[in-house]
Amino acid sequence: MKKIWVLLFLLTMMQNFQSQKKERFALGDRDFLLDGKPFQMISGEMHCARIPRENWRDRMKMAKAMGLNTIGTYVFWNAHEETPGTYDFKGNNDIAAFVKTAQEEGLYVVLRPSPYVCAEWEFGGYPWWLLKNPELKVRSTDPEFLTAYTRYIKQLAKELVPLQITHGGNILMIQLENEYGSYSDDKNYLEINKKIFRDAGFDSILFTCDGADMMGKGFLPGLLPAVNGLEDPEKVKEIVNRYHNGKGPYYVAEWYPGWFDNWGKKHAKVSAENSAKTLDKLLAAGISVNMYMFHGGTTRGFMNGANMNVNDPYAPQVSSYDYDAPLDEAGNPTGKFYAFREVIKKYLPKDQKLPEIPKAVNTVSIDNIEFTSFASLYDILPKPMELENPLSFEELGQAYGFVLYRTMISESGTVSINGFRDFASVFLNGNKVKDLDRRLNENELSLVNVKENSTMDILVENNGRINYGPFLTDNRKGITEDVRLNKNKILSWKMYSLPFKEVKQIKFLNKPLVLKNIPGFYRAEFVLKTVGDTYLDMRKFGKGFVFLNGKNLGKYWKIGPQQTIYVPAAWLKKGKNELVVFDALKSGHTTISTVSKPILDQNQ
Template sequence: MKRLGAVIVFIITCYLQVSAQSISQHTFALGETAFLLDGKPFQMISGEMHYPRVPREAWRARMKMAKAMGLNTIGTYVFWNLHEPEKGRYDFSGNNDIAEFVKIAQEEGLWVVLRPSPYVCAEWEFGGYPYWLQEVKGLEVRSKEPQYLEAYRNYIKAVGKQLAPLQVNHGGNILMVQIENEYGSYSNDKDYLEVNRKMFVDAGFDGLLYTCDPEAAIKDGHLPGLLPAINGIDDPAKVKKLINENHDGKGPYYIAEWYPAWFDWWGTKHHTVSYQKYLGPLDSVLSAGISINMYMFHGGTTRGFMNGANGNDHTPYEPQISSYDYDAPLDEAGNATEKFMQFRKVIAKHLPAGQSLPEVPAARPVIEIPAIKLTQSTSIFSLRPIPVSSDKPLTFEDLGQAYGWVLYSTTLDGNKSGWLQLKELRDYCIVMVNGKRVGVLDRRKAQDSLLLQLPAGKVKLDLLVENLGRINFGPYLLSNKKGITEKVIFDHKELKNWQLFKFPFDQLPANTVKTTPVNNAPALKQGSFVLTEVGDTYLDLSNWGKGAVWINGHHLGRYWEVGPQQTIYVPAEWLKKGRNSIAVMELLKPEMKELRGIKHPILDVLK
């Protein structure tokens, strides 16, 4: 019996060795006009899907949907602020396990295009940069500044340990790796791009590297010697012309970001574009042999506080919503849309002879949760941790806090009126006098001042400030601190002697107590509900004010009555049969006590 066991082990070992050798024989290279996989022309039909925007438990199901639409490749960014949330502390576990994401793609027969940048844009907080970079004096992102390069080098080495072994030339399924990201829209320092390239190689990324830029920026953003991919263009003649001009008259031709729709921000109409607009361009691009990456194939949800924002000298501050549905072919919950089905028909026309697409998986089960009672309410004042004392207000970064809220408290002499001004508010503030809300200040509307009438006696002034998302695109990347970033003035005098209370809410507070809400101050609402079956659902928050939601400890994202998003998607994977817990941090309507789950999203209602 022992001899038989030894023979079986020997056979299995030989099989694994032969399989590994077979896998490692793959090559991926640039041809004159096409990519060459194992020496043969290969057309990437790729779709962007970001691992943190999809529950880990659903990665494989989403990839099966990608295969069913006809994709052979998945594109994804890698997010620095997820993997190094604090300097020197790395996290590649759970939903951050990018290596597992890539391996599952390989098991499902999908190649991967990797985009570790480290700047990602992506409608993501600070464009993917960790907040703590801003606390390093003199550090300048996207530059040759030494402190930035040192932090960048440490990060990309950590990423390389996870992912370099998964490149196609090492037996994995990562075909190409992108350095930087639309750099030509930011600057044109070729020496900086060369530093990027060298750091990637030193981190173990020794396969194909490339850059990507929109039409107006491709000349500034590409590095000679690397493939210059193009974003936002789907005219085959123009794509070929732009790449030829920047690549010694050669291809291959790759549209690194092809936009079948767009994202949303708070207070603005939901963006949708009919699939009819895209069928002709998709067909012509594939007919021309051009490789393509749809941004997005599946958007998913930007959970937690990780949404970014737009804003510059010419446009107001525009924080993005938590839903990243994007009007993509695969909707926020991972179901096929009509756009998916129509794209599938186009792609099917271009399959190699003898190939056919797998059946489209059935839609995910949906449940409607009856009214959920939130029986416990804890005032923000009952949640206060030990304060930090400071003569002047401190920023989130000064406090070592990335996201969430900070409560700024001081005491004034009353019986007077005057204008309260928060110099450089970032980004949203609930103003309270003696525990009662008296107004709201909103950076989106350039609101930083409020006329106050103070009662007699000593008066408590509390300012609850929220980080609504750091800017993820443009020159304001260098000016992204949060909180009260300069000073507070009342009646022409600067206010001092502050107590600062940190509410990062990276985890729910453990010491909540049931309290009667004080006046109309923000409160943490908690409760539970029982399920006999699980399925996807959408929490209807259209009657609530503003805040964030957790279910079973999972931070599902923000809601805000201004819209257009009025629901929060709850994936079935994060629900369970039996008792489930729910928590809602409500800023504007602490009297609310009930919500429910419905079977459809509401993403297009403005108030």
């Protein structure tokens, strides 16, 4: 009897071992190896925070239908730790569920969890509160930064370590930092990054990625160096060989079949025909590719970032992350999707066929939604902080949104706002005087006929923190220095924090909608019998943001090129819906409509 029990125990152990057999992923001299066989990654980038959770699976089915076998994805630190030590991995921030959904759909994942992501995302993914200490330096060996960084990675590891291929999951590789060579070249900092990830339990393959000209600065010896933006197969192989002991595999971690948009600039378009030819060329050479983006989605809320370089002015990015990608902002296939699908078919295993392309989501258009109530900005001001000098957002403990700075003046002259970021509207006794735009290097205005004890208000908006380049650490918002009248510093300020994280606390008045040029909120209710994707038409509006059923859909600005805001069908309700629009520049709105197609290419 004892022998039978021993035999049963051994049999059970063998069965458990077989069921827990780990699928192995490795680096060959020329190829990635999956279970010992060459594996060419045909990957596309998607970000869980930019896609409604209800649509994750739909987008992944589209990825499979185009021929992708892998998803590349960033992880945004500031989405998961908006408050130090408090973590959010729920809803649209459930990165583990995103990865698991990919596995259920037969897709591998290349994870890009470095705290710095760029990604046209606010502060490149860093949380705003790192800027509360003006001496702290991100992307460095600053002890305070490394302490916060390490704490976050350890928390992230609890979500994602079990999902690595080394643990039976579908995460193939982990990116260490992100295009670090374009920022600095401190190998000690990169080694610390590596140790942080390894100590947290990330035991799968680590890699770095950089532009071709920056590879020498950004790679870490011993790790796989991937290249971004390079399209010539021979050059890809040459540069990887140079930094990887004369070996591959060869991986273009960011290949760009599209591009992002900035406010006030033309909509980016990239040829589908030329992109398909490039993809064919790369795949034919055996190079693995991650297209950035396969599906961009939307940068909702106040999470759009900005560019700024030594010779380039501040340039905030739009909320739409359509990216001229194979899937558009709403997840519909574009001409690139079909062109890429035909290319990828040529490189599939002989026994593999692509699934049918899923049907597009129904779209609707809604005419003349009536605003029935209004709240002036001045009616909802909170209790102010009163100090001699103005404070930045960070000094006020505020992440995003607006701050109203108020003071009293008694003479006419030139007002200079030093270190203001990023967009300001100046009012004198409640009347608009001028708008100032950091993009245009504006920071002065003239005031005339100023009476004694006049009230001057400066409404300042955070238009997006810089996410790329040398000014990454110089990223405070609001009035960061001082305000002067005729070169004399103005003292004594009231500061009203207006983060607008939610709008349910706003008290709307059922009164005639204000026609005066005052910033304010417009509220409407509308009833739907059927729901579908749609786009709010913002062409008659000025500058602001929109909440639908409690969710911040993103920003709009009359200068374009984005003139619509995408509304996912999943966030509409059969029955009553609530819409709240804040407009900082125009007033007197009575209705708003939606259209069935986006408008992303119109500048005013």
